[in-house]
Amino acid sequence: MSETKYHLVEHEKPFKYDENGLHVTRGSAWSGPGCHIGCGVLLYTDDDGKLVKVEGDPENPYNKGRLCNRCLALTEVVYSPDRITSPMKRDPAHRGEDKWEQITWDEALDLVYDRFTEIKEKYGAWSIPFVQGTGRDIAAWITRLAWSFGSPNYMFNMSGMACYLPRVAGCAATTGNFWVGDFSQQYPDRYDNPEWEPAEYIMVWGNNPLIANSDGFYGHWMVDVMKRGSKLIVVDPRLTWLAYKAEYWLQIRPGTDAALALGMLNVIISEDLYDHDFVDRWCYGFDELAQTAAAYPADKVASITWVPEEKIVGAARTWANARCGIVQWGLAVDTTKESLPAAQAIGALWQICGFCEKPGCMIVPPEILAYSGGFGGELVTPEMDAHRIGLDKYSLLKFGFQVASSDEVMKTLETEEPYKLHGAWLQTTNFLTCTSPDPERSMKAWRTLDFIVVVDMFMTPTAMALADVFLPACTYAERDGIRVGDGAQRGETINKVCQVGECKSDMQINLELGRRFNPEAWPWKDDKEMFSYVIECTGYTFEELQQAAPAYIPFEYHRHEKGLLRPDGQPGFNTQTGRIELWSTFYNNAGLSPVPYFEEPTESPESTPDLYEEYPFVLTTGARNWFMFHSEHRQIPHLRAGRPWPIVQINPKAAEKVGVHDGEWVWLENGRGRCKRVVECTEIMDERVIMSDHAWWFPEAPGEEKDGLFGMLDLNVNKLLNSYLPGKSGFGANYKSMLCKVYPVKEGE
């Protein structure tokens, strides 16, 4: 047993028990389908081993019995007639055509092993990228597969890796760690824990946490702490319900977040409202930050951001005067081209106010497995890493997730520089539908590969367009696992209760294939033994943790004062200066600006006024809805009923001005492309801004490429984005700040 004594909750019953003629299994709800959290669930099965019901587990401190629509409707996902339940192969000559041939697992794994080995021997293992999507339990297992095979090209295929990774890499570079808000999630007794207190103010920035549930954060913790007194400042272009409840709603022009943060910093610094003691003892480069912020007076920031001056000043004062505060930030920070300076400026708002490592402030999340580090970093040799695509150009790729640059991989696919790529392993990713800008260019580029494997639960537009082998993956009800993901980690198990067809878990697939490639890197006899290895530091085996979970790592505040945030045990932060770097040594050494700055989006009313005349709306994309996770759930009846069509939200006055009506099909179009949407007129939008759903396809539509890949080619809003244009650091891209026009779809289109 380890010396660490984990904190547990008391369970009335074992993790499996019988109740009213059904069998109940307690566990964690983590993926598939995709999700960023992992609530405690009770899975009910009948005597035939069929999953009949899912309930939230009231004993689990994480969600306390609550569930969102997607877990409540899980039975419809598990037993969807659209599931792919056997391995399949297709002749690469027929990519994009529905010409699949069912094969056995042995045939499938032999085929993948043979082709990957052949490519490795001829061209080097690095010529096969391993690609994941978001929100599924995959980072640990795909990194180990890639690295044990010999490929350093593990990646998340979004321009600028513009989802979470910029904030993770940015925080790691400037503070030595990632940070999350303290909502008591690290304690089993939660809000009753005597050490904890609710944040006085929560600044919700570019995030709708109630729906997004991102980064290990259960969104309705917001409501829990609001009931306990937390007040809100909300930065959002839309009037979300949280914005409605906020003391300050800053209705920002999309893509100007860095300017707003710098403007608020200027108020806080020039009015001397910051935490002198914390800044003096623990921060580096304050004077340079102050000088930088001074260039952003409130009146100038108001004209950039469209947020009234008095609100900028009022919100900044309120924030800085708070006893304790949390920034609950989201994807909008990543999905702007210069995302790192934006993250750096927003980070400075909590750093100079000293809202670090204190109750109700920002904390470094406790971890069992360093999630961003992947599983098996020691397998990456210097020779391998020398072949990581983009690392020579973007040295920040050393921080956070050890990924290849998606933008550079795109160039490599097209130019064969620095070397030609030959294969791909695409697991839990539907990137042509969801994350890739310019889907047609992306499809063409990935098609150049000799051999492509897709692992997923459903046939997707990406698999239809690209795959030569399709391996069917499980939902979480069909597999064992451990919930070790983003956010504050705790020991949780995912417990198998049913089987669908021949589907296997992503972990099982990677274990079986991994040990063929590199048996020494996969020494475990089965997945349970592998999970036990990962959680060895907890002192529990997988089977023990099934009974005990959830198990909480003992937590304490003020770790920077106690030498608990640096590997050398010294006080301070894990940076070169040992301090939080408001002026970043690393950015400076990497040739990047050491202090934050604002740059206009590539297209905007300010940067391209002529285009703005032709395309009169600022287009933001990707807001989430209550029923779907990114490109998933479109074929699940009760969930699709909640969001039957892809929508674009437009202010009613703006809709009238351009002659479109509520419920009408329209085109969104700019110089790069167009996509179809249904108008939703709503007052939550500024008249100058529209919000489009993302990641749409119609599983019910014809799937072959000649018929439009399940409608995806007409529905993909990413056709309107810059085609692979990341920020200077390689991180960030403008997914939420393009220009476009809106006009009705004609009959027959």
Add this chain to the structure above:
Amino acid sequence: MDGKYGILVDYDWCTGCHSCEMACQMEHGFPIGQSGVQVCTMGPWLIEGETWQYDFAPIFGDQCDLCADRTAKGELPACVHHCQANCMTYGPLDELSALLADHRKQTLCAL
């Protein structure tokens, strides 16, 4: 009101997440489009200045049996159990009605 039960909704906190509807549909196996509970929306509209109207609240219909099977076993109705905002309370009407005066934006549904 003796012996009668109902649901108190503190709709000041209802976020409109629809978990009550989905929990109800799954518990009772209702077809798409039918439920014992439905989330209604009031707004959003600008009343004046910075003041908005933007509320959600669940209302209960004829297909709500207060989850008689569940409550007989000592469980909560499926909607109350899964309400993400924890804004629904199940209990005897006389006890719940005593809570109504505490603050505004509450409704009590007799069922």
